[in-house]
Amino acid sequence: MDRLRPFESIIMLSSGCREIFGRIDKEFGDNFQMMIDFSLLDLESRKDKAPLNYQMPLPEVRLPYIFMSVVGLNHDVFALLHEGGHALHQFAFREEPLLEYRSSPNEFAEVAAMSIELLSLAYLDVFYNRGNAARARRRHFEDTIGLFPEVGIIDTFQHWIYTHPEHTSRERSDQWINLMERFSIGVDWTGLEEAYRYYWHSIPHIFLRPFYFIEYAVAQLGALQIWQNSRKDKDGAIKAFKSALRLGGSRPLPELFRVANIKFDFSDRIIQPLMTEVYEEVKRQREMESK
Ligand SMILES: [Zn+2]
Helix, strand or coil, X not given: CCCCCCCCCHHHHHHHHHHHHHHHCHHHHHHHHHHHHCCCEEXXXXXXXXXXXXXXXXXXXXXXXXXXXXXXXXHHHHHHHHHHHHHHHHHHCCCCCCHHHCCCCHHHHHHHHHXXXXXXXXXXXXXXXXXXXXXXHHHHHHHHHHHHHHHHHHHHHHHHHHHCCCCCHHHHHHHHHHHHHHHCCCCCCCCCHHHHHCHHHHCHHHHHCCCCXXXXXXXXXXXXXXXXXXXXXXXXXXXXXXXXXXXXXXXXXXXXXXXXXXXXXXXXXXXXXXXXXXXXXXXXHHHXXXX
């Protein structure tokens, strides 16, 4: 299957995302337009430019800045929607007088960015025809499901590492395989046995950021609930979401969840219905793709 090619120029990418943000919420679109007008997007790939995507605040002017190295693929659209989500969060708490409150806990920063990605899925017609929009949506939902077992493996692995300080190299990779067999079911690694045993080498968090990885699951569960709320009552969901964004880091994480009208609860009571809804979407999008 050919790769999705959603845009031909940087302008098409930034104005397309601007259009999507504006369709989610007028203020989101206006804020992102300000970033375009003030040249706060450095998106194109250049020789010697780092292949990274990130958003950074510019604290003196209280405006966000986005750095990317775009190559023209679906991945770039989602990266700009994600980093744009972080940027919209910055706009939301821009008027907060205390510098320390003009940032939020990591988990909630990712709730903001991941929610914007999910809320954007309804407007992918900006970049794609019907079939390709369904394909991009289906892939996004599949990645969303795949995140949870991955987080389960990596977080459990780190707990084991730190509670078994005397372990040998062999025991470490055996433990990794145990966890892959427990969480990553149904993936065929035949012929890739060595890569399977050492796959964890490719996860920088294991080396650099102990116990950080679980934060992606915490945030995605929040983002999925915002997406779920928006399907029942878009205006109400966006209003609560924006109220939580405005609080920046002035409140603890559970309170940010409460204001966003989502549950700070990671039990199966929350996860099971969310995953069922996402899986139904995977099936629905796959049907639309093939029509
Ligand atoms: Zn992020």
